[in-house]
Structure formats: C-alpha cells, structure tokens
Amino acid sequence: MTNPTAAMLVIGDEILSGRTRDSNMYHLAGELTEAGIDLKEVRVVGDERGTIIAAVQALSTVHDYVFTSGGIGPTHDDITADCIAAAFDRAIDVRDDARAILAEHYVKSGTELNSARLRMARIPDGADLIENPVSAAPGFRLENVHVMAGVPSVFQAMVQSVLPTLTGGAPLISKTLRVDRGEGDIAGPLGDLAEQFPLLSMGSYPFQKDGKYGAHVVIRGNDPDAVDAAIVQLEAIFQ
C-alpha cells in the first residue's frame, strides 16, 4: 500500500523577493508526514494569475491533495481565490455563508465590513469552507485543492481544521543515529545498507562541531520493524 501524495503551492511576491521568510512549508511538511501523506513537491510562485492557474492545474492533476498558502486577504494583490476558480472553470462571487461568518466577526470587533473585506467572502461555486478560528475569514477546499492563508498563525489553524478531513496512510517512521565521522566515511557502508532495505529511505546530514565532522544518519520508512532492523545494523557498523 502506498501513501497518498500531496503538493504545496506557496503564493506571494514577498517570499520570492526575500522580504518574508516562509515558514508554512516546514509546518505543513511535518504535519503531513505525521498523517501518513507524502509531500512530494512544493512550488513557490508570485502573485501572477497565469502562473498560479497553471501551477494549480499541474499539481492537482498529479497529486491526491494540494495545499496552497497566501493571497486570500482583502487587498488587490490577493488573487488566489479567483485563480483557483479559474483553474477549475468555476464561477466565483461573494457567498452567503462566508459573508455571514465575516459579518458576525466584524460586528463583534466593531469593524466595518467594507467592500475590501467582503472580497474575503468570494468563494468558488461548489467549494467547502475551511474554518479559520484566528481571524474568521475562511479558506476553502475545491476539488482536491485546499486554499489557506499565508499568515503563519492562520495557516496553522486552517491546517488543523483540514487534517481530520484527509485520508492518510501509514505515518512515516524516522530514526536518527549520530555518527561522529566524516560523511565520506559513512557513505560507503550506508549505501550498502540502503541496498539491503530497498523500501527504506536513508540519508545523512553532515554537521561540523568543535572542528570535528559528523553526520546525522536518518532512516525513514512506513514499516517500523524494518526501520528498527536497519538502525540496529547501522549501530553495529559504526560503533
């Protein structure tokens, strides 16, 4: 049995210009791994309609799940919702259920629900809303694409709303052994071990500390027994 696969699309000029350091990819990667969903690809694109539509279409065709972050706020450069609608050839307009959520939120905070804020109630036909417990304005799911906010606290809250709706596979088990040798000394034996366990993924991540080289060797796979057996062999080799 193989796990479902996923892709992420990070949307925003501010990431590509180096103004903002994205943290949503790292967060989503960890959550999906725990859920047994294999994140296979991430793309980061700017606020350009044609680019966003093409990326959504490409990724949603190949993967079981797609997750987007960014571009669903009230300003003119927030074009994600319209692009998702276009990618699936759906109509999009302010929807009553989304408007009601915003209206309730802004009444409580004494803020005017003006036309800019109403943009955040634009939802493509046939989409399900994704709850936003932080700042109310919802995300949405259309087909296999989950559209979420770029602000990290909101993104993370939306991911929590979405996770229970996803069908995961076997969570990825990961075990790490620290080896105090240069990666060049680890490579040979590790390559041999990887051949013995073709279903496991093995990687070594070098570090340098106090002038000495070492590496964290990570063995990953869906079968806990196989991961354990490989780690035991690895320890025998390097200890």
Added chain:
Amino acid sequence: MTNPTAAMLVIGDEILSGRTRDSNMYHLAGELTEAGIDLKEVRVVGDERGTIIAAVQALSTVHDYVFTSGGIGPTHDDITADCIAAAFDRAIDVRDDARAILAEHYVKSGTELNSARLRMARIPDGADLIENPVSAAPGFRLENVHVMAGVPSVFQAMVQSVLPTLTGGAPLISKTLRVDRGEGDIAGPLGDLAEQFPLLSMGSYPFQKDGKYGAHVVIRGNDPDAVDAAIVQLEAIFQ
C-alpha cells in the same frame, strides 16, 4: 528594460518530510533581489531522478538562471550532479580539476580521499566549477544551471562565488510604510494607488500587536523615483 529572471530548485527528501527547515531559499531570494535578478519560481523536490531531471529541464528553458541546492555530497542519495548531466545529455565522470581540489583539501586534513568522497569530483562535461571556500568540494555551472550544496554555510559561500558571474538588472527598490489600521481599511485606497502606478508592485502584510491590527505596506519597483512618489502619496492617505 526588464530584469533577467531566475528559478531555484531545492533538492532533498529531508525538506519535504519536515525534518529540515530550508533556509537557502530565503537567502538566495534576498541576494538575487539585490543583484537585480527576479526570482520567479522555486520548486522543492525529493531525491528522485526523474523528478529532478524534469524540473531542471522545465526551469532552465523558461528562466535566464537556475540555481539548485542539495544532493551533491558523497552519499548514495546525492544524485544531483548525475541528474543535471542527464538533463543536458552530457557525460559525467570524476574530473581531474575537481579531484585535485579534493585531494589537496583531504591531504591537509589527513582524511582519506576514498571512493565515496571521490563522488564529489563527478562533474558533467563542459561544466565550470563553483568555488567552495568552506569544505572544498566544488559546485558547478552547466549551461544556465548553477549547482550548489544544501548545507547552508556552503550554499551561501557558493552563492558569493557565483554572484559576480551573473548579469543583473536594476535592483529592486523596496520601501515600507507601517499603517496602524486593519488590512480591510487599507485595501481600497491601496488598490487605487496601485492602479496609478502600474509598474510598481504593492503589497500589504498584516500583523497583530497588543490586540490591534496593522499592516506593513510594501511598495517595490526598479524605478526609485516612482517608488518615492508612491510612498509620499501613501503617507498622505494614511496620516
């Protein structure tokens, strides 16, 4: 005159599994922006030959420059160099100049240049080496693709080696105004201003502090006078 465009390809299972938080994208984005090169797209893919080759071919066709990070170490999962060679239909083998660099480095440190470490001297035919002042093993440039290490300190050193060889355009000027209002109040006037300055890019990045909403409004463009003029108008609107 438009700036040259660039794409980045981040390679490594450890990023997609959430084990490692990538920091190379943020670093490269800032450096390219300063150099007047527009980073248009980033892709993150795993250690899979077919995926890497397809991504390199797609990105190198569309953009002036491509930069990769990751997968050029000594272990069996370091397959980037071979994939780049395959993407451009070039032969690849241990090359004398790269081997000489490694040999000198390992003699100094009293480390054996074994067959695993020699993998790092595998360079595609016709590629130029990229200097690595941190740990010697070089990166390389083939056609418009710059192949660099994933370890952040090495990646950053290689970027410094590469930057003087690139032809940049007008650096992106960016000015920021902090506006202590909700993004929904900023959106309308900002959209009008963006229409007045079609060559500038304007974005607002909301924050919440001490229970109050605000946003950093960022105006970007290659023409300093236009950016200044737009910021003056923005200040007049919100002060």
